[in-house]
Amino acid sequence: MTDSSETPPQTLRALIQHAAEQLLAVQGAEDLDEARLEVELLYGRAADLDRVHVIAAGGHPADPATREAFQQLLIRRLAHEPLAYILGQREFYGLMFQVGPGALIPRPETETLVEAAIEAIREHPRHQRLVRVADIGTGSGAIAISVARHAPAAKMFAVDQSTEALEWAGNNRKRLGPIDRVILLTGDMLEPLTEPLDIVLANLPYVPTEEYEALPDEIRAHEPELAVDGGDDGLDLYRRFAAQLPAHLVDDAYAILIEIGAGQAPFAEDILLEALGHPQNATVTAHRDLRGIRRIIEVRVGY
Numbered sequence: 565m566t567d568s569s570e571t572p573p574q575t576l577r578a579l580i581q582h583a584a585e586q587l588l589a590v591q592g593a594e595d596l597d598e599a600r601l602e603v604e605l606l607y608g609r610a611a612d613l614d615r616v617h618v619i620a621a622g623g624h625p626a627d628p629a630t631r632e633a634f635q636q637l638l639i640r641r642l643a644h645e646p647l648a649y650i651l652g653q654r655e656f657y658g659l660m661f662q663v664g665p666g667a668l669i670p671r672p673e674t675e676t677l678v679e680a681a682i683e684a685i686r687e688h689p690r691h692q693r694l695v696r697v698a699d700i701g702t703g704s705g706a707i708a709i710s711v712a713r714h715a716p717a718a719k720m721f722a723v724d725q726s727t728e729a730l731e732w733a734g735n736n737r738k739r740l741g742p743i744d745r746v747i748l749l750t751g752d753m754l755e756p757l758t759e760p761l762d763i764v765l766a767n768l769p770y771v772p773t774e775e776y777e778a779l780p781d782e783i784r785a786h787e788p789e790l791a792v793d794g795g796d797d798g799l800d801l802y803r804r805f806a807a808q809l810p811a812h813l814v815d816d817a818y819a820i821l822i823e824i825g826a827g828q829a830p831f832a833e834d835i836l837l838e839a840l841g842h843p844q845n846a847t848v849t850a851h852r853d854l855r856g857i858r859r860i861i862e863v864r865v866g867y
């Protein structure tokens with residue numbers, strides 16, 4: 565006699581439903597729909613099919629070899645490995661970036677930084693010629709590459725302290741380009757930069773250490789601590805970043821755009837303005853992300 569709970573699901577749809585319920589229980593996916601979406605993507609990876617074809621095949625049984633490959637991927641996901649690392653990619657600003665251990669997975673809120681940066685470049689007095697832009701803490705290169713592809717006037721200098729992260733950025737630049745307008749540099753913040761800069765972008769770690777320690781395993785055990793932990797109040801790195809800024813900026817017209825966490829806006833604004841010497845002609849804008857959080861602080865001076 566067989567126990568019916570041990571009977572393998574018969575169709576792909578049933579297999580996916582069963583796996584989604586497991587994922588929801590173990591992983592704390594937000595809801596069953598999200599868990600099902602993740603499982604469909606994992607199955608798609610195992611079967612080399614896109615998600616639409618996985619759904620379309622739902623009425624058929626899964627073939628044994630694909631099912632076995634899928635189970636291996638599912639086990640990794642159930643053990644809290646981020647979906648993007650298992651799939652080896654994450655979509656950001658309409659582009660598919662390769663990611664893996666050593667590079668932070670680009671987050672949707674960072675698209676707000678890209679949008680504001682493209683606008684700041686378009687409106688910069690030098691935009692008919694060349695706007696020199698730095699992306700500090702480039703990670704996978706998501707910001708630098710997305711901005712360069714959408715702002716033909718931008719010459720991007722993408723810096724990271726982690727050589728492992730820069731390898732991912734290099735892969736992405738090779739696949740997505742533009743190779744000639746994204747220059748990768750290793751080092752501490754702005755230190756490796758020698759050209760004067762018109763615009764500086766940064767998504768440096770900003771999670772306060774206490775909050776970092778309470779983050780789910782999925783982040784702490786897999787994504788680099790160097791990419792997330794921002795020290796006591798989360799703003800340690802931005803303080804050091806701000807102190808380096810004046811030596812690297814042009815005199816006449818420049819902009820700084822940084823990504824921050826919820827509640828950090830007034831502090832981040834003070835840090836930047838103080839480091840820049842409270843310029844008379846500065847305008848400060850806080851851009852909200854899709855959840856309404858003031859996520860990007862932009863300081864423009866001279867334009």
Ligand SMILES: C[S@@+](CC[C@H](N)C(=O)[O-])C[C@H]1O[C@@H](n2cnc3c(N)ncnc32)[C@H](O)[C@@H]1O
Pocket residue numbers: 667668669670671674700701702703704705706707723724725726729751752753767768769770790791792801
């Ligand atoms: C929050 S991640 C951002 C990654 C990427 N820009 C993105 O938005 O997805 C922060 C990045 O800053 C880098 N980083 C941390 N400290 C740094 C430093 N002192 N100088 C340069 N990069 C640093 C980390 O290695 C990591 O890649």
